[in-house]
Amino acid sequence: MLNIKTIDDTSINERVYQLNLGPQHPSTHGVLHLLLKLDGEVVISADPIVGYSHRGHEKMAENRIWEQFLPNTSRIDYLSGLIYNQGYCMAVEKMCGIEVPERAEYIRVITSELNRISSHLLGIMAFVMDIGAFTPFLYGWDDREHVLDILERVTGSRLTYCYNRFGGVRNDIDQEFCDGTRRFIDRLRGRFKDYHNLITENIIFIKRTRGVGIIPEETALEFGVTGPSLRGSGVAYDVRKNEPYSVYPGFKFEIPVRKEGDVMARYQVRMAEMEQSMKIIEQALDGLPQGPIRARVPRFIDPPAGDCYFAFESARGAVGYYIVSDGTRIPYRIKVRTPSFSNLFVLTRILPGNFIADTIATLGSIDVVVPEIDR
């Protein structure tokens, strides 16, 4: 690790070279503005400026009835739309005490895990492209295309799903969906060998990622980092395991954890997490019960007054819906706790002392989705 002490701005004011890793930049994964103060190639201080794609989801929530906020949820983090849909529906069901049939829970878990795999595929391959290898991005895109086709067969859309409803899901899954998913899983397992040969064991990749952008466990705790970025630093915190919801307690899966906390550790955690998701999907497909896919729910629901916080695990970390309802048909306040908001802020603490190339690698390894920060 570079032992360059972080130089404070005052001492070398004239040599500080301010670079805007601007809102429009090939590797900021969205409209993110990173204001870097550089001494030569070494970063002195990094100040992320966000808010370029702020659409005011929380204000929209206060002007719509409970059902109308569903399309918004999958647009907050467009890479894990289904997971956010499931979270919102479960939060409202928890407040109203709606009982969801067993089959709907299984379908929700299967589609969420497929969505998690597609999000990880894109996150990892975009990060590898930031390091400089263009080809794996296209291979990841090809695999992701298969997941999107499977999900399109049942949900009807590819990115912004609006598939879950209060009390269950919209369409049922058929046998073709189950076979398609199993074929996809076997195919992806075969492809992992190629990814490991092409990326993980590649000496240039190892040199670029080993010991770079280390997030110590203490800093992760102070900044509230969650998700693969935290699990890369040695803390086994996964909402599906620590705070089980839906039918996750019924499945056997481990939480991949690495100790080093550097860019390589986060990459390996994500790769291992995809295998765990595949294990969950297989167990869910085997134990898929028959039965209705949607509970009897009134057309316009109005949850009892009070507030509720429901946390669940998206591909990027622990997401939480804090909902305040005043008993009417319009929500009083919906706050979405998104993981990328805290994960990105950690950069200000760990970036000083790195080169520009490492800044790009660290930013890519935290797998930030900017609309999720701006909401």
Next chain:
Amino acid sequence: MPTEGQKKLLEELKNSFTRALPEGRITSGDYARTGCHLEVRMSDAGMRRIAREMKERRFHLETITAVDFPDSFELVYLYSTYYQDFCRVIARILISKEASPVSVSSIYPGACWLEREIYDFFGIRFTEHPDLRRILNPDNADYFPLLKTFGKTKLTEEIDDILC
């Protein structure tokens, strides 16, 4: 069905809070409906003490939100643990509309951005905050969007008469 680890942690938390915050009302929330194990209700001070207490027990600050009630703001601090016997504590603090609460970013640096967002949307100015400026809205904006008084547009009137 909290595990025995959670019960032990909850008990320990409860009596440590009663000692530290005499004026706060501490009730144990029912996890099934509200998602929190322990609720701490405070008047307009004591955020720092709760934060320090939580930091010793290695809780992490999940989020800070504000809710705009007709006569006052309610600041909601959510802490939860990373480790096995999972437990979530919610601290509610009622403050008046013009109050300016003290910032906890000295204890939890992550709170710096959370407080900036609350200032950006509600106009609540936090004292002792490293750099309190707008985070999501344009810097020269003079409005605070999430206030209930903001934004009675034609659209919202139209919704009100259709739905309510």
Next chain:
Amino acid sequence: MKSTSGLGEAIKEILTGSKSLVVGMGVTLKRIFMPIVTVQYPRRKLTMTQNFRGHIEAIYFDDTKSHHCVACGLCVRTCPSHVIKVQGEKEKAGGLKYGQKYYIDFTKCSLCGLCVDICPEKAIKFSHEFELAYLSRWDGVIDIMKRLEERQ
């Protein structure tokens, strides 16, 4: 650190490193001879799956030789982006209304499916059309009743 182990380590690292480089190149070489995956869009168009959510269209029923929409306005109220406008008439004073015009502004419609779910008469469904671009904003405002007649 003893200098020899440093040197030995460096050589071992160089050897494993170059092996990994060669293996990596083998992977890409294998890919050159694999079949091409992309579809040349303008020349070949994929057929959409059965549940695909294109934009909304009215369903043709035999008994009324047209659609079943009774202009109840439920879909107007439930649409999050307020893009649906329905207008209906009653033949007889007390009878059921019958939809004349049903305008949807597809430039603002987010294809969420709330209107299709909530329709009591199940009169509208998703089409399989995925080319949703229009030359001007006002081309997007389509009367799906007229479109139903054109389609017959």
Next chain:
Amino acid sequence: MNINQLPFINEIYGFLGRDLVAAVIGILIILVFVPLNSAFLVWVERKVAGHIQLRPGPMEVGPHGILQTLVDAVKLMSKEMITPKLADKFLFWLAPIIIIIPAIVCFVVIPFSPIMQVREMNVGILLIFSFSSLTVLSILMGGWASNNKYALIGAVRAVAQNVAYEIPLLLSTMSIIIMTNSFKMSEITAAQSTVWFIVYQPVAAIIFFISTTAETNRAPFDLVEAESELVSGFHTEYTGMRFALFFLAEYTNMFIAASMGAVLFFGGWHGPFFPGLIWFVIKVYVLIFVIIWVRWTFPRLRFDQLMNFAWKFMIPVAMLNLMITAVLLKVL
């Protein structure tokens, strides 16, 4: 048809002199060959990159996109050549010229076939090295003059890493020149009529190819115009024909590097039954395929890692190889 059967050839020879005519004709052939060859190389790279990434590459213009580069060239010519407001106008205008001239001049000494060589110089190899190191000068000029922060960082990186890979390049070539003790490219090719030098000097060949990839700023060493970090490095601000010149120069340098590799290690135009030119072109295009293949497989090195790799690995090994060759030559 021999050149001497042209009608007025004797008067021209008398008036201009035989060498000047040969030189003028050679330069004309080169000026025609360089743009065509780069256009073809751009198309080859996009096709190979496409097939590596399971996609067909350009297919729209002409059968299998053959005319794609021609259309790109016309597009670039019709685009306006923007000069940034506070740019250093003269240097900004000069940089693309400085980068293309050495690329073209290096073709003078390349022995395409026994008879097809524009001018046989006894300093052939030295000429190519001296001219190809001019590219760093033009990169610095372009990066500094375009008044763009990314361009400046790219240019500074180019200068910082230039020394790091020039030395191993020279050392590995020296071990070949000791064996043939002549800088003449044709003599080096002639010396390899029976056994190619790659058999004698495999280590020098590897070091040569690594450092030429670094010299042409490609693949694992393309830090100068690293798309994902510096937007596009030194030629961020260049548009229109100036950008086309940078683009042309990159592919011409790639061709020169591959042809030097072919001449030094793979025996130039020597080959069993095809005529000389065919063998030379085959070898060069195989080497270019390898350079393209490497580009689309590996991630990018950080520039300090490149310098460590060059100083701590390539230079010592190249020097060792040189000494061993010298000793062996003395002994045998």
